[in-house]
Amino acid sequence: MRISQHMQGFPFGFGGYKHIKGFSLHVFVVIGLSGAKRFHTPKVAIVGAGFVGSTFAYSLMIRGLVSEIVLIDVDKKRAEGEAMDLSHGLSFVQPANIWAGDYSDCEGADIVVISAGIAQKIGQSRLELAQANFEIFKQIVSNVTRYNDECIFLVTTNPVDIMTYATLKLSGFPANRVIGSGTILDTSRFRYVLGEYLKVDPRNVHAYIIGEHGDSEVPVWSLANVAGTKLRDYCPFCGEKYDHTYLDSLFKKVRDAAYEIIERKGRTYYAIGLGLTRIVEAIIRDENALLTVSSLLQDYYEVSDICLSVPSIVNREGIATVIKLQLDENEIRGFQESARIMKEVAKSLKL
Numbered sequence: 001m002r003i004s005q006h007m008q009g010f011p012f013g014f015g016g017y018k019h020i021k022g023f024s025l026h027v028f029v030v031i032g033l034s035g036a037k038r039f040h041t042p043k044v045a046i047v048g049a050g051f052v053g054s055t056f057a058y059s060l061m062i063r064g065l066v067s068e069i070v071l072i073d074v075d076k077k078r079a080e081g082e083a084m085d086l087s088h089g090l091s092f093v094q095p096a097n098i099w100a101g102d103y104s105d106c107e108g109a110d111i112v113v114i115s116a117g118i119a120q121k122i123g124q125s126r127l128e129l130a131q132a133n134f135e136i137f138k139q140i141v142s143n144v145t146r147y148n149d150e151c152i153f154l155v156t157t158n159p160v161d162i163m164t165y166a167t168l169k170l171s172g173f174p175a176n177r178v179i180g181s182g183t184i185l186d187t188s189r190f191r192y193v194l195g196e197y198l199k200v201d202p203r204n205v206h207a208y209i210i211g212e213h214g215d216s217e218v219p220v221w222s223l224a225n226v227a228g229t230k231l232r233d234y235c236p237f238c239g240e241k242y243d244h245t246y247l248d249s250l251f252k253k254v255r256d257a258a259y260e261i262i263e264r265k266g267r268t269y270y271a272i273g274l275g276l277t278r279i280v281e282a283i284i285r286d287e288n289a290l291l292t293v294s295s296l297l298q299d300y301y302e303v304s305d306i307c308l309s310v311p312s313i314v315n316r317e318g319i320a321t322v323i324k325l326q327l328d329e330n331e332i333r334g335f336q337e338s339a340r341i342m343k344e345v346a347k348s349l350k351l
């Protein structure tokens, strides 16, 4: 895989220097330059430089994870404007080359993020975007793979599970290299609202949303815990009631968050921008991080051949492993229903 191969070895050929010490510096520099070719600098291409794509680029540049960020958009002027605006902040962060490019600039990208397409309008469900965004993806995926068939695709366009599955089919890539942002955002929202309720840092709340990133998503209450303590025991510990009705209302806030935000400001983009950055970080740093992302599932509680989110180990290979959670009966039913809905949509697109 490209990231590991390129990271091997020193950039400036120190071994060569030992053999020639006593000779001129000129010789050392020539050897040094040829060695420099082996030094890999991480590169991310973003197709779709709208609210989500450019906010993700902003978050990525602040994190200082990659050396190159290329923005590609059918609206070239928009991509150029975003690249200029981002680049003007480079004196405040770590160095990076940020520019508006075209598909040929996907060459050499470790990760190609797709955030292009139509976004939800007020009251519209994500699934209503499927047909229009699938048509857009037919062009995008073939344009990217013409220049790069070794990258990891990271999809965030909605309906993200369907678009992830479409990217897998259209690219012919192995399943580990096609990832959807899936419920990374919903899980973050879930941890946030539970953290508020339980008065604990959301990073210390271990709770997942699985299934569709959308109306049929499933909260995994049976495994939710703080410090290894199930919520039934943790709630009284922090002075709160363990009340199913109230906890369910917290989940509904999570599930319906996009509708609530879109009604107020038209779009959501900050939290997903951070979520995408977290996934890219896990890949670039080869972290084996456990993230709820969407990928092709096989034989997961009788669900096969569809992309959905479950906690998965993410590293430089993309999806290294999907974790088989010990779900309760309700959760299994909810998850299977989510898969049934996704399959229907995929079938309607003839995927």
Ligand code: NAD
Pocket (backbone or CB within 6 Å): 047, 048, 049, 050, 051, 052, 053, 072, 073, 074, 075, 078, 115, 116, 117, 118, 119, 120, 129, 133, 136, 139, 140, 156, 157, 158, 159, 160, 181, 182, 185, 213, 267, 268, 269, 272
């Ligand atoms: P936006 O309208 O601001 O940006 C979309 C961009 O895609 C535009 O710049 C447009 O020019 C570009 N585009 C359209 N067709 C293209 C093509 N064929 N090739 C290249 N670029 C093309 O929308 P947004 O708010 O950035 O949302 C983008 C997508 O992300 C939507 O589908 C939205 O629903 C989704 N989204 C997903 C999540 C998530 O958690 N997965 C969260 C928020 C938004």
